[in-house]
Amino acid sequence: MNALTQTWVRIGKIGDIPRRGARCVKHGDMSIAIFRTADDRVFALEDKCPHKNGPLSQGIVHDGCVTCPLHNWVISLETGAAQGADEGRTLSFPVRLEGDEIVLGLGAPA
Amino acid sequence: MTRKQKLVVIGNGMAPGRMLEHLFEAAPDAFDVTIFNAEPRVNYDRIMLSPVLSGEKSFEDIIIHGDGWYIKHGVMLYKGHKVVEIDRQAKKVRSEHGEVASYDKLVIATGSAPFIIPVPGHDLPGVLTYRDLDDVDAMLLAAQSRGKAVVIGGGLLGLEAAAGLKERGMDVTVIHLMPTLMERQLDPAAGYLLERELESRGIKVITKASTKRILGETRVEGIELEDGTIIPATLVVMAVGIRPSAALAKEAGLSVNRGIVVTDSMQTSDPDIFALGECVEINGNVYGLVAPLYQMAEVAASHLTGGTARRFVETSTATKLKVTGINLSSVGDFSEAEDREEIVLRDAAAGVYKRLVLKDNRILGVVLYGETADGAWFFDHLKKQTDISEMRETLIFGQAYQGGSQLDPMAAVAALPDDAEICGCNGVCKGKITGVITAKGLKGLDEVRAHTKASASCGTCTGLVEQLLSLTLGDAYNPAAVTPMCGCTGLGHDDVRRLIKAKQLKSIPAVMQELEWKTSCGCAKCRPALNYYLVCDWPDEYADDYQSRFINERVHANIQKDGTYSVVPRMWGGMTSSSELRAIADVVDKFNIPAVKCTGGQRIDMLGIRKEDLPAVWADLGKAGFVSGQAYAKGLRTVKTCVGTDWCRFGTQDSTGLGIRLEKFMWGSWTPAKLKMAVSGCPRNCSEATCKDIGIVCVDSGFDIHFAGAAGLDIKGTEILGHVKTEDEVMEHVVALAQMYREQGRYLERIYKWAKRIGLDEIRRQIMDEPDKRKAYYERFVFSQKFAQVDPWSERVSGKDKHEFNPMATLTLEAAE
Numbered sequence: 001m002n003a004l005t006q007t008w009v010r011i012g013k014i015g016d017i018p019r020r021g022a023r024c025v026k027h028g029d030m031s032i033a034i035f036r037t038a039d040d041r042v043f044a045l046e047d048k049c050p051h052k053n054g055p056l057s058q059g060i061v062h063d064g065c066v067t068c069p070l071h072n073w074v075i076s077l078e079t080g081a082a083q084g085a086d087e088g089r090t091l092s093f094p095v096r097l098e099g100d101e102i103v104l105g106l107g108a109p110a
Numbered sequence: 111m112t113r114k115q116k117l118v119v120i121g122n123g124m125a126p127g128r129m130l131e132h133l134f135e136a137a138p139d140a141f142d143v144t145i146f147n148a149e150p151r152v153n154y155d156r157i158m159l160s161p162v163l164s165g166e167k168s169f170e171d172i173i174i175h176g177d178g179w180y181i182k183h184g185v186m187l188y189k190g191h192k193v194v195e196i197d198r199q200a201k202k203v204r205s206e207h208g209e210v211a212s213y214d215k216l217v218i219a220t221g222s223a224p225f226i227i228p229v230p231g232h233d234l235p236g237v238l239t240y241r242d243l244d245d246v247d248a249m250l251l252a253a254q255s256r257g258k259a260v261v262i263g264g265g266l267l268g269l270e271a272a273a274g275l276k277e278r279g280m281d282v283t284v285i286h287l288m289p290t291l292m293e294r295q296l297d298p299a300a301g302y303l304l305e306r307e308l309e310s311r312g313i314k315v316i317t318k319a320s321t322k323r324i325l326g327e328t329r330v331e332g333i334e335l336e337d338g339t340i341i342p343a344t345l346v347v348m349a350v351g352i353r354p355s356a357a358l359a360k361e362a363g364l365s366v367n368r369g370i371v372v373t374d375s376m377q378t379s380d381p382d383i384f385a386l387g388e389c390v391e392i393n394g395n396v397y398g399l400v401a402p403l404y405q406m407a408e409v410a411a412s413h414l415t416g417g418t419a420r421r422f423v424e425t426s427t428a429t430k431l432k433v434t435g436i437n438l439s440s441v442g443d444f445s446e447a448e449d450r451e452e453i454v455l456r457d458a459a460a461g462v463y464k465r466l467v468l469k470d471n472r473i474l475g476v477v478l479y480g481e482t483a484d485g486a487w488f489f490d491h492l493k494k495q496t497d498i499s500e501m502r503e504t505l506i507f508g509q510a511y512q513g514g515s516q517l518d519p520m521a522a523v524a525a526l527p528d529d530a531e532i533c534g535c536n537g538v539c540k541g542k543i544t545g546v547i548t549a550k551g552l553k554g555l556d557e558v559r560a561h562t563k564a565s566a567s568c569g570t571c572t573g574l575v576e577q578l579l580s581l582t583l584g585d586a587y588n589p590a591a592v593t594p595m596c597g598c599t600g601l602g603h604d605d606v607r608r609l610i611k612a613k614q615l616k617s618i619p620a621v622m623q624e625l626e627w628k629t630s631c632g633c634a635k636c637r638p639a640l641n642y643y644l645v646c647d648w649p650d651e652y653a654d655d656y657q658s659r660f661i662n663e664r665v666h667a668n669i670q671k672d673g674t675y676s677v678v679p680r681m682w683g684g685m686t687s688s689s690e691l692r693a694i695a696d697v698v699d700k701f702n703i704p705a706v707k708c709t710g711g712q713r714i715d716m717l718g719i720r721k722e723d724l725p726a727v728w729a730d731l732g733k734a735g736f737v738s739g740q741a742y743a744k745g746l747r748t749v750k751t752c753v754g755t756d757w758c759r760f761g762t763q764d765s766t767g768l769g770i771r772l773e774k775f776m777w778g779s780w781t782p783a784k785l786k787m788a789v790s791g792c793p794r795n796c797s798e799a800t801c802k803d804i805g806i807v808c809v810d811s812g813f814d815i816h817f818a819g820a821a822g823l824d825i826k827g828t829e830i831l832g833h834v835k836t837e838d839e840v841m842e843h844v845v846a847l848a849q850m851y852r853e854q855g856r857y858l859e860r861i862y863k864w865a866k867r868i869g870l871d872e873i874r875r876q877i878m879d880e881p882d883k884r885k886a887y888y889e890r891f892v893f894s895q896k897f898a899q900v901d902p903w904s905e906r907v908s909g910k911d912k913h914e915f916n917p918m919a920t921l922t923l924e925a926a927e
Binding site for chain 1: 207236491501504563629630631632633634637638656657658660661664665671672673913918919920921
């Protein structure tokens with residue numbers, strides 16, 4: 001059976017990201033947006049809106065969500081799921097704080 | 111290492127094929143596999159036979175495992191070998207050609223056989239079933255005659271066969287025993303729509319028809335129904351159902367009812383023999399659709415490799431009729447019962463029928479005809495047993511609304527049919543809007559937007575939606591009722607603006623705290639609005655909240671659909687020079703900018719710039735003297751000019767100079783929505799000043815000041831504010847007007863909408879007739895410009911917000927496998 005191997009990578013400090021903002025991490029061809037909420041929680045989503053691939057990292061972060069800059073879809077930072085009546089889901093990655101270090105979990109694709 | 115176990119598989123259909131895929135993935139070296147296939151070929155997608163019949167696909171297109179797959183996995187495949195005996199004592203199987211294979215584990219996947227109605231003549235040449243590629247080949251041969259065909263059975267397979275034969279040029283009649291087609295998957299209403307659709311394609315359908323006998327001496331000549339009707343035919347296809355092929359298992363002494371009896375781990379009554387696919391029976395049920403068969407495949411593979419946890423669980427499966435141009439899908443249980451409710455949507459003209467069967471606010475069954483785009487969504491909720499009470503009123507309309515054509519905005523709303531599209535952006539029809547207004551008791555535009563998305567995108571249909579509100583609610587609709595800014599507050603824009611002033615609120619958290627915001631940090635609607643109001647009202651004290659600005663205003667460029675940006679440098683009044691053009695050309699070359707375009711506001715737009723390149727692009731432009739054109743801003747955009755008295759033989763004033771003066775005075779200011787201006791040197795109006803937010807038309811006696819034009823979603827000529835004599839007066843009046851708009855406009859409200867709301871006379875009175883008021887507006891604008899006229903590009907080139915433009919990290923590790 002395929003064990004899900006999780007690699008944890010230090011990507012920077014929480015202070016690198018503005019509150020209610022995001023920054024990107026390049027991972028091969030993929031861009032992963034790292035979000036920091038008003039209350040200093042961090043989340044990681046693929047930087048791609050499920051609607052038309054808009055760069056979520058450029059959106060406005062509010063509560064636990066980000067609003068896509070292209071067409072205002074609202075995406076949950078925790079699950080990557082589109083909110084409200086929109087249907088879709090962006091890939092989300094586990095991310096945690098160790099002190100002020102942000103550690104991103106990159107799993108093998110299931 | 112232990113010896114590899116011998117696995118023999120009888121049957122090479124989709125179920126055992128999938129099982130082997132799972133097996134090879136989980137335990138590639140556990141088994142030596144031998145397959146006996148009664149059909150002389152590899153594993154193919156039986157579901158796709160109908161497209162092969164109709165000619166849309168070839169057999170090669172539908173192969174799942176080509177010969178190479180069997181070689182790669184070391185599988186011994188006997189093609190065209192039907193197994194005739196299982197010797198459970200010796201653990202051996204024997205094919206009709208005498209091939210013998212011994213096994214440690216045996217998997218029976220003999221599938222099913224079409225049911226043949228035992229009427230006289232059923233064995234005549236020309237009577238076919240519809241099961242495998244041989245049947246398709248035989249039908250294709252028969253179709254070459256372009257003669258008459260009868261399909262017995264109006265179920266899924268029968269109708270696909272009928273449509274395919276029709277496609278191949280045959281004259282087709284479908285005979286169906288029941289009153290409506292596909293009665294197992296469709297309710298009578300959808301069955302009726304389907305019947306009409308097939309007939310419109312030239313397929314005759316006879317329901318409630320029982321076949322008495324098949325006519326013909328040496329081959330088929332026709333059929334006779336119980337009522338004596340005779341239908342001539344050279345081809346008869348029987349598609350009245352399938353039954354599990356369980357004879358072999360039964361002869362081997364395994365437990366067999368309708369199908370081979372297996373447990374939910376696909377185990378037969380012999381512990382070394384598994385069975386799966388259409389030949390098995392689990393808890394009294396047999397299965398013919400692919401989803402449960404694939405589930406069986408997973409379960410069997412897991413048990414063969416020693417896992418014991420996986421069990422087969424009965425789930426609903428969606429059915430789709432694969433006839434091109436007929437959209438039909440059904441799933442679940444849709445019979446009527448006391449404790450069930452249903453939601454039905456019918457649109458006879460469009461041929462759309464949708465029915466949801468609910469029990470306890472959960473979807474039990476779904477029938478979609480004519481429009482099946484939401485099938486997957488409904489099915490998802492059915493599978494998940496979602497409690498749909500929250501969305502019940504709108505459930506039937508499905509998940510999303512895409513595309514569609516624009517409706518003529520002039521049409522009388524009341525006369526529109528319910529299926530008329532109101533909102534082209536979001537594909538919302540009239541019936542939906544009125545339905546939701548009634549069902550949810552909606553009172554205002556914003557609520558309709560929230561529930562239906564109608565008019566929530568480009569907004570051009572706002573008027574139509576408002577009319578629908580009036581039509582539906584009558585006098586109860588009060589368009590003047592305050593609509594809240596967003597879901598985060600009950601206050602409207604005007605109240606919020608008033609309270610910001612009255613309570614001296616000077617930060618977003620202060621506004622949210624004092625005005626009792628319902629969310630902890632607002633949303634993408636209210637935050638940019640609040641940020642603007644605070645910037646406008648407290649220019650010297652408020653610190654712009656960068657994170658509450660839309661991305662374009664954060665990075666001072668325009669985001670494009672692919673995530674790149676476009677950059678527009680300011681060209682004052684639309685004037686440029688060879689050195690500026692040369693600098694732009696150099697930047698375009700240096701950064702490989704893919705597109706350069708002239709804008710409607712007399713600027714040059716460079717499109718397709720990567721975000722990381724923006725600061726460097728700006729640095730180079732800055733060296734040539736450019737500042738940001740703010741083409742992204744809810745603020746002063748462009749002042750367009752004609753060449754005026756400088757060059758034009760008709761010019762009455764220096765329109766270019768005035769335009770440049772206005773632009774240099776007003777650039778950098780934030781406004782509720784974008785502000786575009788123009789100055790024309792004479793009434794010929796070459797700079798099109800009379801459709802701008804603010805326009806000046808020069809005349810011999812001075813300057814006519816226009817405002818509140820629109821040339822976007824709406825087209826509207828400007829209104830005259832008044833006439834003044836000197837350029838200095840133009841400056842004072844125009845700036846005062848802009849400041850009045852800045853102080854009163856709601857965020858994203860263009861000047862023409864604000865003017866309509868405030869009243870033209872009121873604006874004229876304050877700007878033209880009350881010099882003190884005008885001067886006060888002017889002074890406040892001038893004050894705020896002290897803090898606003900900072901070139902954002904040079905700020906960022908010198909390092910401000912550096913983090914915005916570079917990735918935080920670039921990971922070099924490979925994706926872990």
